[in-house]
Amino acid sequence: MRCGDFRESYLEDEKIFQSTFVKVWLVILLVGLVTLPLFANDYVMYVANQIGFAVIAAVGLNLLTGCTGQISLGHAAFIGVGGYATAVLITRFGIPFWFALPLAGLISAGVGMVIGIPSLRVKGLYLCIATLAAQFILEYVFINWEGVTQGIRGINVPPPRIGSFVFATEKSFYYLTLVVVVAAVGFARNILRTKWGRAFVAIRDRDLAAEMMGIDLFRHKLIAFALSSFYAGVAGGLWVSFMKIVTPEHFPFSRSIEYLAMIIVGGLGSVLGSIFGAIFMVLVPELLNVATGSLKGFFPNLTQIFIPMKEVIFGFLIVGFLIFEPHGLAEIWHRIKNFFSLWPFSY
Amino acid sequence: MGTTSHLNQPNQAADQLLRVDDISLRFGGVNVLANVSTSVAEGEIFAIIGPNGAGKTCLLNCINRFYQPVSGRIYFEGRDITPLRPHQIPELGIARTFQNVELFKGMTVIDNIKLGRHVHLDTGLIAAGCYFGKARKTELALRKEIEERIIDLLEIEHIRKKRVGALPYGLQKRVELARALAMKPKLLLLDEPVTGMNLEETEDIARFILDIHDEWGVTIVLIEHDMGVVMDISDRVCVLDFGVKIAEGSPDDVRHNEQVIKAYLGEQDLTYSRLGA
Ligand SMILES: Nc1ncnc2c1ncn2[C@@H]1O[C@H](COP(=O)(O)OP(=O)(O)O)[C@@H](O)[C@H]1O
Numbered sequence: 165m166r167c168g169d170f171r172e173s174y175l176e177d178e179k180i181f182q183s184t185f186v187k188v189w190l191v192i193l194l195v196g197l198v199t200l201p202l203f204a205n206d207y208v209m210y211v212a213n214q215i216g217f218a219v220i221a222a223v224g225l226n227l228l229t230g231c232t233g234q235i236s237l238g239h240a241a242f243i244g245v246g247g248y249a250t251a252v253l254i255t256r257f258g259i260p261f262w263f264a265l266p267l268a269g270l271i272s273a274g275v276g277m278v279i280g281i282p283s284l285r286v287k288g289l290y291l292c293i294a295t296l297a298a299q300f301i302l303e304y305v306f307i308n309w310e311g312v313t314q315g316i317r318g319i320n321v322p323p324p325r326i327g328s329f330v331f332a333t334e335k336s337f338y339y340l341t342l343v344v345v346v347a348a349v350g351f352a353r354n355i356l357r358t359k360w361g362r363a364f365v366a367i368r369d370r371d372l373a374a375e376m377m378g379i380d381l382f383r384h385k386l387i388a389f390a391l392s393s394f395y396a397g398v399a400g401g402l403w404v405s406f407m408k409i410v411t412p413e414h415f416p417f418s419r420s421i422e423y424l425a426m427i428i429v430g431g432l433g434s435v436l437g438s439i440f441g442a443i444f445m446v447l448v449p450e451l452l453n454v455a456t457g458s459l460k461g462f463f464p465n466l467t468q469i470f471i472p473m474k475e476v477i478f479g480f481l482i483v484g485f486l487i488f489e490p491h492g493l494a495e496i497w498h499r500i501k502n503f504f505s506l507w508p509f510s511y
Numbered sequence: 512m513g514t515t516s517h518l519n520q521p522n523q524a525a526d527q528l529l530r531v532d533d534i535s536l537r538f539g540g541v542n543v544l545a546n547v548s549t550s551v552a553e554g555e556i557f558a559i560i561g562p563n564g565a566g567k568t569c570l571l572n573c574i575n576r577f578y579q580p581v582s583g584r585i586y587f588e589g590r591d592i593t594p595l596r597p598h599q600i601p602e603l604g605i606a607r608t609f610q611n612v613e614l615f616k617g618m619t620v621i622d623n624i625k626l627g628r629h630v631h632l633d634t635g636l637i638a639a640g641c642y643f644g645k646a647r648k649t650e651l652a653l654r655k656e657i658e659e660r661i662i663d664l665l666e667i668e669h670i671r672k673k674r675v676g677a678l679p680y681g682l683q684k685r686v687e688l689a690r691a692l693a694m695k696p697k698l699l700l701l702d703e704p705v706t707g708m709n710l711e712e713t714e715d716i717a718r719f720i721l722d723i724h725d726e727w728g729v730t731i732v733l734i735e736h737d738m739g740v741v742m743d744i745s746d747r748v749c750v751l752d753f754g755v756k757i758a759e760g761s762p763d764d765v766r767h768n769e770q771v772i773k774a775y776l777g778e779q780d781l782t783y784s785r786l787g788a
């Protein structure tokens with residue numbers, strides 16, 4: 165039983181999952197996630213995979229933007245680097261998926277570090293513009309470096325396999341995605357409770373003071389860029405292996421903005437927030453699709469309106485969240501959690 | 512001044528922890544510090560006083576390499592630290608607090624304090640992400656040490672989980688002191704630690720400073736306006752006025768120094784009366 169903020173021992177709060185409440189829910193959640201393919205259809209599993217890729221990439225972006233305070237408008241391009249690197253490593257060099265994926269993450273991290281170099285000198289809006297430039301340069305490379313990327317035709321990517329087992333279906337791939345998501349989320353949570361996470365947040369909150377506390381700003385910013393791009397690269401590699409093809413239009417600028425929206429709606433600087441944000445941004449448009457699809461039956465002559473309405477409602481939902489809960493979905497979750505973890509002993 | 516004759520012998524006195532040698536600092540043609548030399552012995556509580564704008568904060572900023580003096584050198588433990596960058600200073604064992612609190616407002620009190628230890632932790636990025644074995648032990652040991660040695664000493668148990676931005680000013684100053692202690696300092700630079708505090712808070716902080724000095728054996732350089740505190744706790748006092756060192760010596764010497772009295776008279780009656788008190 166928990167009573168308010170009282171802790172028997174301060175070492176208790178060094179744990180990630182402090183209350184039985186959280187642990188119980190976590191187990192239920194995991195069981196639910198593992199058994200999901202048993203009763204969900206292929207469409208649901210397709211969406212679940214998409215959510216998984218978005219979670220990985222959003223967690224990465226949140227480490228850079230939410231935690232370290234370096235806004236990136238080029239996240240989709242880093243996802244693209246990972247996607248193309250995976251495709252090229254597998255198809256050209258015959259490297260198995262299992263090695264190609266982490267290698268693609270590293271390649272993306274390397275590109276991210278290069279893009280992060282201006283962060284030594286420029287901050288805020290100016291850095292934004294530098295990352296924006298990266299987005300467009302990389303998009304240009306995807307389209308025009310035909311020798312490697314095969315231009316707008318793209319590259320066909322074979323699905324991952326272990327022995328004779330091929331991860332070719334939505335359901336089988338889902339387990340692969342799930343494992344990577346759990347690892348990526350756990351890694352980020354751990355980073356944030358060690359010296360690295362503290363240094364990132366310190367740079368975000370007050371960079372000059374951080375420097376005087378012994379934090380090498382440039383080095384840590386570069387590491388944040390690398391880490392964030394690594395996550396993006398892995399997400400990209402998984403994604404293209406799932407889609408079985410990589411083409412340039414997978415990684416437009418608008419997708420970079422979508423990722424920013426995810427972490428803002430979910431909660432800046434919060435790993436949990438990245439998860440909520442990714443779910444929200446992937447699921448809501450799908451739900452709106454389903455809703456408009458079924459309404460079409462009743463109002464066949466209003467079909468013209470439904471499609472733009474979808475976008476408008478989505479936009480309003482985002483703005484609504486920002487107005488009513490500026491700290492994001494993660495904050496709402498914390499309030500619910502605090503309510504129930506004390507309940508019915510909330511004295 | 513005697514110091515100039517030792518210019519070429521940075522290692523001269525072993526008990527000299529910090530030596531500031533003839534430094535000048537300029538901002539847009541204004542001499543903020545003019546040929547200031549001084550030294551601090553190991554184990555001392557050394558106070559820097561002077562009217563507002565005298566250059567006291569700038570002197571600390573030069574010592575921890577945040578400002579680049581146009582001339583002069585700074586030695587710590589006999590080593591020339593003038594070429595170092597600000598982030599390389601904490602590793603040597605120099606920690607500081609700031610006149611206007613410089614905490615990380617989005618972080619909790621405990622995380623702010625932990626951050627002070629940053630340079631002494633060697634957990635790699637991947638080890639940190641796995642949080643297994645040594646990485647975990649390091650974090651737990653750090654937490655334990657902070658709880659038992661720092662939080663206890665500064666009496667901030669009740670706020671450890673609070674976000675710093677939400678705390679009142681007096682407590683923020685205390686957290687900043689805690690963070691500086693977490694840096695394992697040999698030399699602690701305190702910029703106006705009791706300014707803006709009431710009498711009770713002031714007495715608490717003065718007691719903490721003495722505790723830190725006695726129990727941890729930390730050498731302390733302290734900028735302060737409250738003459739009561741300065742006269743009570745410091746071994747030696749250095750007086751700056753318009754960037755020039757006008758006196759240095761025991762609190763009693765300085766209190767009766769004519770130039771010092773003049774410098775303070777020129778500023779404010781209030782300060783003068785506090786000096787006389
Ligand atoms: N970054 C800066 N740029 C320009 N002038 C500065 C800067 N920092 C301090 N000064 C000037 O240097 C002088 C000394 O300041 P400071 O060291 O803060 O005085 P104090 O003794 O009150 O701490 C002041 O006149 C101040 O205006």
Ligand SMILES: [Mg+2]
Pocket residue numbers: 567568569610
């Ligand atoms: Mg000052």
